[in-house]
Amino acid sequence: MKIIVCIKQVPDPEHAKMDAKSGTVVREGVELMINPFDLYAVEEGLRLKEKMRGEVVAISMGPPQAEEALREVIGMGVDQCILLTSRDFAGADTWATSYTLAKACQKIGDYDVIICGKQAIDGDTAQVGPGIAAQLGIPQITFVRKIDEISEKNIKAERLVEGGYEVISSPLPILITVVKEINEPRLPTLKGRLNAKKAEIAHWGPEEIAADKDKIGINGSPTKVDEIFTPDLSKDGKIFNIEQLDAAAEEIVKKQKEMGLI
Amino acid sequence: MGIKVIKEKCTGCGICFKVCQYGAITMAEKVHTLENGKEVKRLAVIDLGKCTLCSECVKPCPTSAIELKAEAHKFEGKENYKDVMVFAEQRRDEFEEAAFELVGKGRELADKLGVNLYALILGKDLKGKGEKLISYGADKVIAISDDSLFNFLPEPYTNILIRIIKKYKPSIFLAPSTTQGRALLSRAAGKIYTGLTADCTGLDVDSSGNLLQTRPAFGGSIKARILTPNMRPQMATVRPKVFKPLDRDPNRKGEIIEEKVPADLLKSTTKFEKWIEDTTSAISIEDADIIISGGRGLGCSDNFKILFELAEILGGAVGASRPTVDEGWIPYSHQVGQTGKTVGPKMYIAVGISGAIQHLEGMRSSDFIIAINKDPDAPIFKVADVGIVGDLFEVVPLLKEKLKRAING
Missing domain, CATH: 3.30.70.20 (Alpha-Beta Plaits)
Incomplete structure (x- = not known):
């Protein structure tokens, strides 16, 4: 079984702190990390491989420094990694990203399962997974919390949706996106770390994946960022202690009435 | 470039x-x-x-x-795309409140542009539903009914959506940013090759018909305004509960168009096997107007019942911080925060939650935030409208009684 996992390097929120005065988020230094949801994707890929045999290929699109993220997942046990990197890929929105990743999946070929995290924590869109499935013309199961059954030909999985779970079955190949509940990602092993150091990570550009240059990066992106602003989230909240609970309750009920909640 | x-x-x-x-x-x-x-x-x-x-x-x-x-795209026939269309989302043949919210917002945009507002509805039994959408503000309702459309499946839903978009050529297409809306529009936008903006909390139009889409990113620490300047339709998913539905007007006139679709569009590779309801709470955190969330301060799994009792009185849902989920005190479906769900209810009550940035980013867009914590320096107080400093085991029961009296009296 060939499993492709898509991962993204994102800014680490641990290095962000809230400025008490302005209420805005201030970032101290720049630390990057693997998008947390993608670690669940990698872990699920490794578990499928252990069950079904085969290989796990991890791909990522990003600047050269995203190679670090790929080395990290080699440490977890991923067999092969490919970094999609080129100035022409930069500035991609979710459409152009999906297109680029789908082109890479096509180039890798013969995949049975493609796994993505449910969303990346920087953009929170949850659009790239289904976008890849659309480009490849394969079915999708998003927000998977459990794979109930897997065989060489079929999959049955549970989706986490509002108010419950949907059980969906499908023939392979399939693209799934996973939520945190699905597993507990393993840590890199010592042997894995050594492998990670030595591993050769292929770099692919637009030519290698036969991408249409008009459909990648900022030029290929249908959406454009018009403006970015930092909202002022500072609040002049009222603080009460336990002796002032009557006043606090009054404040809450007043607000509930205002909002039509009672 | x-x-x-x-x-x-x-x-x-x-x-x-x-x-x-x-x-x-x-x-x-x-x-x-x-x-x-x-x-x-x-x-x-x-x-x-x-x-x-x-x-x-x-x-x-x-x-x-x-x-x-960046170089501009060429898109032929952009001027033929005029109207506003919203996806009137259903779950198992029942309307979601977000359907009416989008009809309301769509009405406003259509009026500004001087165009028609269409609502698209898919399902098994659509009796009376078109009329309802019209009464909330739609000019025309496109209704497609088939037994196979009772449950959401990405492929048939996407096939139908694309067919309708090609036929009616809306300039703007909106759906709620639910698990269904996101899965559907991402797939459709991927196939059509057009722009899709996720989870918008602000929508407006400019004089040239561009949809101005405002959305939070990095968990709400920044906001971005996104345009789809050249491609059509301009697609967006919209955060539920941000926009209010219009008042219902049963006398409003409109047209219901029953569209037939060829059988092959209804085919799906994936098969819907089963629906399992989450019975841990009466209302899910995505649907709730009030969320009462518990953190590590609760100390153990059993103490979540204090919050469930409060939730019952207030008609809310129970959320949780990451550590409580990792400890196995409450299922993951309750987790609020960066690796859980992003929520924006009208009222959010954080109990025994210190306020790690990952949690704040998942709830900070709530309208009114109440924090209960014994540590006066807990970061959660910085985002709170009302903060109560004290032991939660003393505060919550007392507060519950006071709120109960106030609500009933």
Whole structure:
């Protein structure tokens, strides 16, 4: 079984702190990390491989420094990694990203399962997974919390949706996106770390994946960022202690009435 | 295409250096001689090997010294795309409140543009539903009914959506940013090749018919305004509970169009096997107007019952911070925060939650935030409208009684 996992390097929120005065988020230094949801994707890929045999290929699109993220997942046990990197890929929105990743999946070929995290924590869109499935013309199961059954030909999985779970079955190949509940990602092993150091990570550009240059990066992106602003989230909240609970309750009920909640 | 610093304009103030999330900007400190002979001592330099062209540095530059250029797309027949269309989402043949919220917002946009508002509805039994959408503000309802459309499946839903878009050519297409809406529109936009903006909390139109889509990113610490300038339709998913439905007018007139679709469009590779309801709470955190969330301060799994009792009185749902889920005190479906769900209810009550940034980013857009914590320095108080400093085991039961009395009396 060939499993492709898509991962993204994102800014680490641990290095962000809230400025008490302005209420805005201030970032101290720049630390990057693997998008947390993608670690669940990698872990699920490794578990499928252990069950079904085969290989796990991890791909990522990003600047050269995203190679670090790929080395990290080699440490977890991923067999092969490919970094999609080129100035022409930069500035991609979710459409152009999906297109680029789908082109890479096509180039890798013969995949049975493609796994993505449910969303990346920087953009929170949850659009790239289904976008890849659309480009490849394969079915999708998003927000998977459990794979109930897997065989060489079929999959049955549970989706986490509002108010419950949907059980969906499908023939392979399939693209799934996973939520945190699905597993507990393993840590890199010592042997894995050594492998990670030595591993050769292929770099692919637009030519290698036969991408249409008009459909990648900022030029290929249908959406454009018009403006970015930092909202002022500072609040002049009222603080009460336990002796002032009557006043606090009054404040809450007043607000509930205002909002039509009672 | 590309980004550059216009050296003649850069004052070396370092604002761009501070906003860059990817460490791609450095301040070069030496004497630079510019083409015009001027000398500067400090200059912003962009490392193109690290820059992702995210554009976050462009606007903050006080002298507009950073230039980001992209080539415009060509899209034939853009002017034929005129109307506004919203996806009136159902779950198992029942309307979601978000359907009416989108009809209300769509009405406003359509009026500004002077065009028709269409609502698209898919399901098994659609009796009376078109009329309802019209009474909330739709001009025309496109209804497609088939037994197979009772449950959401991405492929048939996407096939139908694309067919309707090609036939009716809306300029704007909106759906709620639910698990269904996101899965559907991402797939459809992927196939059509058009722009899709996720989870918008603000929508407006400009004089040339562009949809101005405002959305939070990085968990709400920044907001971005996104345009789809050249492709059509301009697609967006919209955060539920942000916009209010209009008052219902049963006398409103409109047209219901029953569209038939060829059988092959209804085919699905994936099969819907089963629906399992989450019975741990009466209302899910995505649907609730009030969320009462518990953190590590609760101490153990059993103590969540204090919150469930409070939730019952207030008609809310129970959320949780990451540590409580990791400890196995409550199922993952309750987790609020960066690796859980992003929520924005009218009222959010954080009990025994200190307020790690990952939690704050998942709930900070709530309208009214109440925090109960014994540590007066807990970061949660910085985002709270009402903070109560005290032991939650004393505060919550007392508060519950007081609220009960106030609500009933």
